[in-house]
Amino acid sequence: MAGSTRELKRRVRGVTSIRQITRAMELVSAAKMQRAVNAVTQSRRYAALAWDMLTSVTAKLGGKSHLLLSLRPRRHAMLIVLSSNNGLAGGYNTKVAEVARAYEKTVREGSPEATVEVVTLGKKGRDYLVKRGSKLAAEFERNDRESIVSQISPITELAMSGYVDETYDEVAVAYTDFVSTLKQEPRVRRLLPVATADETLGHTAHEYAEETVASAETVHTFEPDVATVLDRLVPRLIEVQLYQALQESNASEHAARMMAMRNASDAAKDLKEDLTLTLNQLRQSGITSELAEISAGRMALGA
DSSP states (O other): OHHHHHHHHHHHHHHHHHHHHHHHHHHHHHHHHHHHHHHHHHHHHHHHHHHHHHHHHHHTTTTOOOTTTOOOOOSEEEEEEEOOSOOOSTTHHHHHHHHHHHHHHHHHHHOTTOEEEEEEESHHHHHHHHHTTOEEEEEEOOOTTSOHHHHHHHHHHHHHHHHHTTSOSEEEEEEEEEEETTEEEEEEEEEESOOOTTOOTTSOGGGTTSOOOOOTTSOOOOSSOHHHHHHHHHHHHHHHHHHHHHHHHHHHHHHHHHHHHHHHHHHHHHHHHHHHHHHHHHHHHHHHHHHHHHHHHHHHHHO
């Protein structure tokens, strides 16, 4: 029994130590999440306005075609996947990678000869997809010490150049949309060709919770012409959309990690209580056994 008691005490100490660690990680993630949510809230309105401005401009083309708007047969697609470098975030990385895999499957179902090349930002998504046979076109390192703009600028340049020279017929981004602390939705959004004003599938619900902005009926004056404006406007606005996608992903990551660590802390607390109860029962059993032996010895001496 002494050995069992020592083992239980050792396990209780181990679980207590783990709970302290997970609790600390939960608090750190909560602080990071709050900062990330503030950043998302501040930039979300700007991103929605930028996208609405772009769709409003594209509506002015009428029946005219433009390279950045024209739908082409989807033979080669680029998918930008935003994930994290670190784990311990529940199913955050797995879910966004699975959404990326579903996109690949959809493209191939549309045409057996179609290919999807993946551009990753974050190690976890890269490792998951490469292990499952996805074709990697490029990988970029996540560095939380660098600004988001410096991380997405080279990806934007790669996407624009690949689409303009027709290496890719479509460019999309897989990211995790932050809805609330308890809810994050992995999704794929098409970036190129740019959706026209009546194609709103790329927008999230909260982008339209705000008041409506300039519609296609608003009068605009373009200098020198719409096509030239689009040539200058689209790269910047695509960068804005990637910026917002990464902001959403950051907030989602920290929220998922906070909840994962909270669940781990709760599980450790329950396990500690169970172990403590078992230890107390074992001690009580030992005390009862010793009392019984003492009583039996006393009775034997009295006889």
